[in-house]
Amino acid sequence: MKIGCPTEIKPQEFRVGMTPNAAGEAVARGHQALVQKGAGLGAGFSDDDYTAAGAQIIDTAEEIFATADMIVKVKEPQAGERKMLREGQLLFTYLHLAPDPEQTHDLLASGCTAIAYETVTDDRGGLPLLAPMSEVAGRLAPQVGAWTLQKANGGRGVLMGGVPGVGPAKVVVMGGGVVGTHAAKIAAGMGADVTVLDRSLPRLKYLDDVFGGTFKNQYSTAGATAELIRDADMVIGAVLIPGAAAPKLISRAQLGDMKPGAVLVDVAIDQGGCFETSKATTHADPIYDVDGIMHYCVANMPGAVARTSTIALGNATMPFMLALADKGWKQACADDAHLLAGLNVHAGKLTYYAVGEALGLDVMSPQLAIK
Numbered sequence: 001m002k003i004g005c006p007t008e009i010k011p012q013e014f015r016v017g018m019t020p021n022a023a024g025e026a027v028a029r030g031h032q033a034l035v036q037k038g039a040g041l042g043a044g045f046s047d048d049d050y051t052a053a054g055a056q057i058i059d060t061a062e063e064i065f066a067t068a069d070m071i072v073k074v075k076e077p078q079a080g081e082r083k084m085l086r087e088g089q090l091l092f093t094y095l096h097l098a099p100d101p102e103q104t105h106d107l108l109a110s111g112c113t114a115i116a117y118e119t120v121t122d123d124r125g126g127l128p129l130l131a132p133m134s135e136v137a138g139r140l141a142p143q144v145g146a147w148t149l150q151k152a153n154g155g156r157g158v159l160m161g162g163v164p165g166v167g168p169a170k171v172v173v174m175g176g177g178v179v180g181t182h183a184a185k186i187a188a189g190m191g192a193d194v195t196v197l198d199r200s201l202p203r204l205k206y207l208d209d210v211f212g213g214t215f216k217n218q219y220s221t222a223g224a225t226a227e228l229i230r231d232a233d234m235v236i237g238a239v240l241i242p243g244a245a246a247p248k249l250i251s252r253a254q255l256g257d258m259k260p261g262a263v264l265v266d267v268a269i270d271q272g273g274c275f276e277t278s279k280a281t282t283h284a285d286p287i288y289d290v291d292g293i294m295h296y297c298v299a300n301m302p303g304a305v306a307r308t309s310t311i312a313l314g315n316a317t318m319p320f321m322l323a324l325a326d327k328g329w330k331q332a333c334a335d336d337a338h339l340l341a342g343l344n345v346h347a348g349k350l351t352y353y354a355v356g357e358a359l360g361l362d363v364m365s366p367q368l369a370i371k
């Protein structure tokens with residue numbers, strides 16, 4: 001199979017969909033790896049690194065989209081890329097379709113088959129292709145939140161760990177999954193006073209067993225949220241209902257109950273955000289103010305640490321990419337229900353129920369798509 005890897009074109013996105021090592025594994029199995037010139041530079045991989053692994057360097061994205069059987073990327077295809085997708089072509093990348101009707105429309109119109117990293121599942125109820133980037137974004141969240149809390153950036157001017165004689169920042173983390181747990185660990189490590197909210201009792205039991213002495217946890221209700229945010233210096237949004245638009249957990253009216261200069265970091269922004277006032281921002285212009293509350297809502301946070309993120313993502317995606325290349329997508333999905341869970345679009349039809357529900361569109365059963 002011809003596997004194509006174009007350069008990412010989302011603003012300030014420096015990751016790349018295929019590492020030289022992954023390209024080498026594909027080539028060793030008889031596939032062709034077509035990598036756009038310079039695609040790996042932002043993550044510290046030169047064209048020579050790819051050539052040494054057996055990949056072919058291709059000048060333009062147009063040539064890659066025109067010839068590859070499978071396109072492997074990081075971020076959702078941008079408008080120009082969507083125009084180049086074609087019927088029968090396989091797209092393997094993050095999509096986040098529920099909050100994105102335009103992208104959904106274009107993917108359906110292209111006739112391509114699209115497997116979304118963020119809805120591939122595993123045996124333990126996890127999301128193995130979202131998890132590595134959630135680990136990164138979770139660990140970044142307190143770091144960017146601490147920067148936003150600085151006075152010159154519009155924040156309250158509160159230091160995460162405080163100092164002797166002055167108490168630490170109060171951090172509330174909404175959602176105790178992968179992002180939330182990593183965010184809480186780092187925030188607590190910086191010395192902040194951290195509380196994690198979740199709606200899953202088994203998850204709260206796990207957090208209590210493992211991190212009981214490090215940060216607090218509480219069952220997530222509107223009442224508990226209202227009480228905690230009044231006193232918070234920073235709130236990190238880290239909830240997820242897989243594939244679906246994020247639930248809105250803090251309304252605009254509630255910003256008035258918060259301390260002026262408090263910070264909201266909405267990591268869940270790629271699923272539409274879990275605060276009413278969230279709108280996606282970029283690394284170039286990451287923060288904005290609504291009613292005196294600072295918002296950080298970058299939808300591709302891991303792009304800030306492109307090398308760590310590219311290697312971590314590549315480690316997770318490579319076995320699935322190789323299965324898709326070796327067997328073709330239908331057989332690979334028929335053999336692996338977890339990969340089939342990633343199928344979001346096929347031949348002009350949506351194949352993921354939560355996306356159809358969010359956008360009011362019909363859905364074809366994924367089992368039918370692989371028949």
Ligand SMILES: NC(=O)C1=CN([C@@H]2O[C@H](COP(=O)(O)OP(=O)(O)OC[C@H]3O[C@@H](n4cnc5c(N)ncnc54)[C@H](O)[C@@H]3O)[C@@H](O)[C@H]2O)C=CC1
Binds near residue numbers: 137177178302
């Ligand atoms: N902005 C960015 O660059 C990135 C964003 N993300 C996003 O971060 C979000 C979280 O991802 P993960 O932690 O991997 O998901 P996860 O599935 O591991 O965790 C989500 C948690 O939210 C909890 N939850 C659901 N509804 C809730 C509610 N109403 N109140 C409290 N908790 C609730 C669930 O019980 C679960 O424990 C996703 O939207 C993901 O796409 C992930 C990586 C990068």
Ligand SMILES: CC(=O)C(=O)O
Binds near residue numbers: 300
């Ligand atoms: C998960 C995601 O959207 C990202 O890593 O950019």
Ligand SMILES: [Mg+2]
Binds near residue numbers: 100299
């Ligand atoms: Mg998007």
